[in-house]
Amino acid sequence: MSRARQTVTLTADLVILTIRDGTLCVLVVERGNEPFEGRLALPGGFLRGGENLDETAARELCEETGVRAEKLHLQQVGVYSDPERDPRRPRVVTCAYLAIAPDLPLPTAGSDARSARWAPVGVVESTGLAFDHDQILRDAVELARAELQFRTIATAFCGDDFTIGELREVYEVIWGVTLDKPNFHRKVTEADGFLVPTGGKRPVANGRPAALYRAGDAELLAPPMMRPRSTTPERSRGR
Structure with a gap:
């Protein structure tokens, strides 16, 4: 038919x-x-x-x-x-x-x-x-x-140069979580090809100037950055 x-x-x-x-x-x-x-x-x-x-x-x-x-x-x-x-x-x-x-x-x-x-x-x-x-x-x-868990797309939310704190905010806003600062710093700086230090620094309101980074050439995160189970959607959704 x-x-x-x-x-x-x-x-x-x-x-x-x-x-x-x-x-x-x-x-x-x-x-x-x-x-x-x-x-x-x-x-x-x-x-x-x-x-x-x-x-x-x-x-x-x-x-x-x-x-x-x-x-x-x-x-x-x-x-x-x-x-x-x-x-x-x-x-x-x-x-x-x-x-x-x-x-x-x-x-x-x-x-x-x-x-x-x-x-x-x-x-x-x-x-x-x-x-x-x-x-x-x-x-x-x-x-x-x-994608934030397995790929390096978080840097796409940042400018050409960014601080670790600015990168962490991307994860916190999109996932709706609060991440441990030292642990996050260690993970992203140790991930192969994720970040490249520029040698520059940016003044911050409180504390020493923060080191600047740019996106590396890697597309995949190794090791991955796993999303925490507990979330607070209000933060990421702007409520």
């Missing part, structure tokens, strides 16, 4: 994370058109002719933040294909991407958005997003939390 073929439209959606004022934040846009006019959503867009999905994600990232994809951590989160996920068309399949960058600038709204802004992840989770973006956000944040 023959079955009717369906036309599938492809999109790329972006979960762009940064840390602002000690809070994990995500870039959201206020939709200016139906469906979900006036609701918050993740930035994203339709696949254009001549693009693959990675290129679509990179273009959308640059349009929404002014940051080029090759300058930061960008990876696929998953594919979302529920038949009812987008009421505009019968079959809109999206590939979600996680983008991480430090100290990103204030965003500029795209053509179909009224506004764009950074919002604490916890606030966004409590108010809800359009389409199935709540699930995409949850999956992306959990991916970031898991």
Whole structure:
């Protein structure tokens, strides 16, 4: 028995994370058109002719933040294909991407958005997003939390030069924990290829100037940095 073929439209959606004022934040846009006019959503867009999905994600990232994809951590989160996920068309399949960058600038709204802004992840989770973006956000944040254990992506939240304290804050904010300072210092400085001392120092409010580091060449953490079991989500979610 023959079955009717369906036309599938492809999109790329972006979960762009940064840390602002000690809070994990995500870039959201206020939709200016139906469906979900006036609701918050993740930035994203339709696949254009001549693009693959990675290129679509990179273009959308640059349009929404002014940051080029090759300058930061960008990876696929998953594919979302529920038949009812987008009421505009019968079959809109999206590939979600996680983008991480430090100290990103204030965003500029795209053509179909009224506004764009950074919002604490916890606030966004409590108010809800359009389409199935709540699930995409949850999956992306959990991916970031898991990746911190085995990969060196924590440095993607830092600037070119950073202190051990600034790096520790990344783990504490995203995991929602308080880490032991001496133990953390030992683990990250002993991990192969994770950090490279620059020889510089940065003044701190209380105490001696802190040594500066930059990201090393390693992509995997050896040994891994395992996430503690006990968490305090309020810290990472900005509540």
